[in-house]
Amino acid sequence: MKRLTVGMLLGLAMTAAAAQAPYNAETTYRKLVRDYPDIRIASADIAAPVQVRKDLVYLQRGDLPLALDLYLPGPVGKPVPLVILVHGGGWASGQRSNLAPLASRLAARGYAAATVSYRLSGQALYPAAIHDVKEALRWLRQHAGSFGLDPARVAIAGGSAGGQIASLVGMTEPQAIRAVVNIDGLSDFTTEAARKHEDDPNKKPSAAGAWFGGRYAEKEALWREASPITHAGKDSPPVLFIVSGVPRFSVGREAMAARLAAHGIHTDTVALPGTPHSFWLFDPWLAPTVDAMANFLERVLGS
Incomplete structure (x- = not known):
């Protein structure tokens, strides 16, 4: 059997990404509406006084x-807290506009929100996406004065994948992320439990395998390094987990919460x-998501 090289894996990832439907609200809606007929794609309309710098x-x-869109709560007379938002899509698809509805609703609650783009697995392997999001973090901090942040x-x-990336960035940048x-x-x-899906040999490659450039047995150090729990410790910021009814996507949450609690x-x-x-x-689920985030952020960052 011919062994797949990193180059071959990258090529397969790019081919798969090109062949599959893009990950966004419209394509996901078509998959879900039969089982959830009452859902609606969350509106990305901007209500005053929220302002957007695209x-x-x-x-x-x-x-x-690499760009970001910045949603601002409007003139408030003092610097406002910032939430950086990282989109999902299996590390291979997705776009920052997917999080526009979440960003605009957070801005309406008084938080600046930045939706960021990063290199996907078909463009560059791990840890490129992590480096990109950290660069966005540095850029926003450097330009905070210009935007009232x-x-x-x-x-x-x-x-999803953006949750893993956000958590990893937070765990490895505790001086900058609150x-x-x-x-x-x-x-x-x-x-x-994670490898059952992310290291499935029937997936050639899996989403995670394409991102890491190899299966767990071949790239174990990368799989471990990319796990937020690996970096959780005494200096880590507090974490809010918001989870769906599908446990496979939030694997490791309980162990990570326990590790943080120990510190x-x-x-x-x-x-x-x-x-x-x-x-x-989607609505009606975006509203409780925003409520949970706003309550947590007010407790941790202040309003």
Whole structure:
């Protein structure tokens, strides 16, 4: 049997990403509406006084500009806390506009929210996405004064793959990140429960395998390094977990919460029973997601 090289895996990932439907609210709605006929795609309409600064390039990587959209709560007379939002899509798809409804609703609650783009697995393997999100964090902190942001009150959040990325960035940048919100994202790639799906030999490659450039047996160090639980410790920020009714997507949550608790770090879990993965893209589930985030952020960052 021919052994797959990193280059071959990358090529397969790019082919798979090109062949599959893009990950966004519209394509996900078509998959879910039969089982959840009352769902509606959450509106991304912006209500005054929320203001948006779109297509802000935070980094140029060769010919690829990496950009973010910044949602601001309007003039408040003092610097406001910031939430960086990281989209999901199996590390291979998705776009920052997926989180526009969440960003606009957080801004209406008084929090600046930045939706960020990063290199997907078909463009660059792990840890490129992590480096990109950290560059966005640095850019936003450096330009905080220009947008009325408080660089001392920064949180990071994301859904699915974006939840894992956000949690990993938060655990490895504790001096800059004050709070983490992991929405239905993995906390530990290395557990048997996670590898059942992410290291399935019938997937050639799996989403995680394509991102790491190899299966667990070949790239164990990367799978472990990318697991947020690996970096959880005494200096970690508090974490809010918001989970769907599909446990496989939040594997490792209980162990990570326990590890943080052992260091006196606060965690909360808000479960939305009966919800599908990607619930945060839709009403009626976006409203309780925003409520949970706003309550947690007010406690950790202040209003």
